Amino acid sequence: MPTPPPPAPVTAAAPQFVAVKVDHPDPYKGKIGSEAKQWLTCMLAWIWLNQRMFPTQVEVLSFLLMNMDNATGAWAHPHLDLLGSHCAIIQTMDDFKREFLLAFGDPDATRAAEQKITLLTQSGTCANYITKFCTLAMELDWNNAALHSQFAQGLHWEGGKYQPAGLDQQKLSNDPNFVSEEEQNRHRTKGACIKCSKMGHKFAECCTGWKATPREDKGKPKETAKIGKESGLDLGKD
Structure with a gap:
């Protein structure tokens, strides 16, 4: 009695690709922004x-x-x-x-997003800050290093807000490279980099890092004025 042939192997049918039935967007009509x-x-x-x-x-x-x-x-x-x-x-x-x-596109939107993200600080939960930061970051072409630096800067301000008064904020203000928000705004108004105050590049391209404008020693002018005043009195007596 002849041996029956082995059954043919069962092969699974290849999955059929089904295109998503969604109409493509209408042709672009040219609205700017x-x-x-x-x-x-x-x-x-x-x-x-x-x-x-x-x-x-x-x-x-x-x-x-x-x-x-x-x-x-x-x-x-x-x-x-x-x-x-x-x-x-x-x-x-x-x-x-x-x-x-x-x-x-709207170049002003990029500039506005750049200004907003440099002023953004954590004022509530960390999750809320992250959401706002990521929304603005999508409008920019900054590299990861610049984004990480600015993200930390935003947390930096808020971190001092919840510390005991006169603790971390005092350390920040004594740091020679501490750049206050007022100083950042002055640099931005002049068109300079808000980090190092130099012209010719943007915040995201800065290689110098945060660098405050050197403070003048207020004690020396007073001392000079005092000496001058005393000298004047002596001359008058002569």
């Missing part, structure tokens, strides 16, 4: 959910550049014509984000 950033965020999220539709980066860039209306189309068409060539300014997703936000 926060709406530009919101559109870009939503469009990139939609592309990520439907990445199987875009096998190459060039196809992603083509899709983004083609979803422009009105004046934005005039900005996109030259980039679309050069797409894929070595002359193209936009060759990667980072290039697109940079050029798009340069054209339609």
Whole structure:
């Protein structure tokens, strides 16, 4: 009696990819400011959910550049014509984000976020401070070292607030590199770095670190004035 053939191995069916059924955002219409950033965020999220539709980066860039209306189309068409060539300014997703936000983003929003984050201090729970800090940090292109430094600076002020009076705050004010909030504001008004007071670079690019303006010794002028006064009296008597 012949031996029956072994049963065929059962193979699991390959999972079928199901595209997320969400319409992509409407074409960008050219409003300057926060709406530009919101559109870009939503469009990139939609592309990520439907990445199987875009096998190459060039196809992603083509899709983004083609979803422009009105004046934005005039900005996109030259980039679309050069797409894929070595002359193209936009060759990667980072290039697109940079050029798009340069054209339609709000530079004042970045400056405002920079000012807010340097003035931010912990006034409540640590979780609340972290939330506010991270929200502002997303508007900036600071590196991790600068963000960590500023985060610690915000906690630094609050840390002294809950210590016994005259303890940590006295130590801070006696530190020759302690930069008060008033001094930071003076540097900012002049357009200087709030950390070292020098011109030509931003807080996030500072390599010097926190450095206060040297204080004048108030005792010496008084002593000089006193000596001058006494000398004057002696001369009068002569």
